[in-house]
Amino acid sequence: MEKITRDGLSLTWLNGGVTHMDGGAMFGVVPKPLWSRKYPHNENNQIELRTDPILIQKDGKNILMESGIGNGRFSDKQKRNYGIKEESSIEGNLKDLGLTTADIDIVLMTHMHFDHASGLAKEDDGQWVPTFENAVIYTSDTEWNEMKNPNVRSQNTYWEQNWKPIEQQVKTFKEEIEPIPGVKLVHTGGHSDGHCILVLEHGGETFIHLADIMPTHAHANPLWVLAYDDFPMDSIFNKQKWQTYGKEKDAWYLFYHDYKYRAVKWNENGELVESIEREQYVYSS
Template sequence: MQLFKIETGNFMADGGAVFGVVPKVMWQKKYPANADNYVNLTMRCLLIKTNNKIVLIDTGLGDKQSDKFFSYHHLNGDDSLYKSLKAINVSYDQVTDVILTHLHFDHCGGAVQKGADGNLLPTFANARYWLSEAQWENFNNPNVREGSVYFKENILPIREAGLLNLIKEDGWLSPQIEMRIFNGHTKGQIIPIIKYHDKTIVYTADLFPVMASIPEAWVAAYDVDPVGSMNEKRAFLKEAVENNYILFFEHDLYNECCTLVQTEKGIQAGERFKLEMVL
């Protein structure tokens, strides 16, 4: 098995939204904000090569939305999904599976692209796309808070092409890749858990958007069920620290991975490092 981080670019979000009810005087010590209170977030995907699969977890924002839409999110950085895959000699057609943790635009926008004729097509034409049934239902019947972050063009072309596979419960894509479902951030978010040799690496998606989000009470305002998020985080952190899991962050611009340690003040980040240090 081989693992590769896939950087797809950065965007900015309001710091208060990212850290919810946590006062800025606390969170800004752990994650910097600019004068307008925006924090810079990355969209870091993960590619897994096994003997018979090439699996991509999430796809970033993509490039098919309007310039006006992109301007709202202050895109920055030189990375893209295409450039990062090309750098490791992986073409779109070689990807066999795409795990979409959920359908918020910053996680799935790159799953569909515009063809030469302007029509929308699945970016990975030979891949099976994996999504939870609960998230699919949530997309089709969104609540008021999530309606503005779901775009039909990010998923319907995949459905229409017959490439969408829905999972109802926790399961395994392969003997090394578990797909576990969480519901606090959004219904049916998939958190992939990867068995890499003697290590376990967790793709944290929006369960822990950034390393500063590790404390169970540090829940984003984006989460549709904040109390549910805290309960899920509490249980998972206990499991993770007891089993020496490594957290791999999708949105943390400054920290790729960390271990966890039990302290008198609760479970906190331990050693911080880049993914390449694990490999």
């Protein structure tokens, strides 16, 4: 498990599973000859997208950023359609760290699409129950409302079995929330109407998780947005806004989906100057 450690802060990437989604959809109107130079694809034109939560340990709290895709949540057809080659091993990862699901105090959800939220619930004796039984789960009220009342487009990604088991644990917010000092969720919209990002400030350093308005390092160009985005101009605006902030702060960018990088830092010219790579990643083209 890859880590970033500072005095009083630890970030650890857990294994939440992997999907393979259509590269054209993931890069929207960007032509394949351009995006394929920056991100590999398989023979089905699918790109590897990890779903790996980040365990944030700070101020005596165990905080999970996103939840992975869980286990036993998908039919064989869904596994084929979403290119699921591996499911979550978060519980085993936590055990290796001397923790259990009961030790997770907070789960921060940037949004509630199935590839982020399916790890929130699990089946136990035929009943759907919370995976992180003691956690407070934060998401924006806009996202939560759409999760519970999806439209004809969003009903394919907002699933009842992902929200019903956890509804007593959920706390929502309007524009931003800071569950503990220095750890903040900020509503941006864009990818979904309720989409949020993480801004983490600690010891003079800044870490930003732009979630699905910049799901991989190859999406750094503000104009490279997803065909899945409900409000692409909001994605572009907020990516520009927070990249400007990131430059001012010399920020690290954290990833949930990237097949290769856990975190990167770019200079003012957009050149990669520091990175943490996922260990032993394997890509079959």
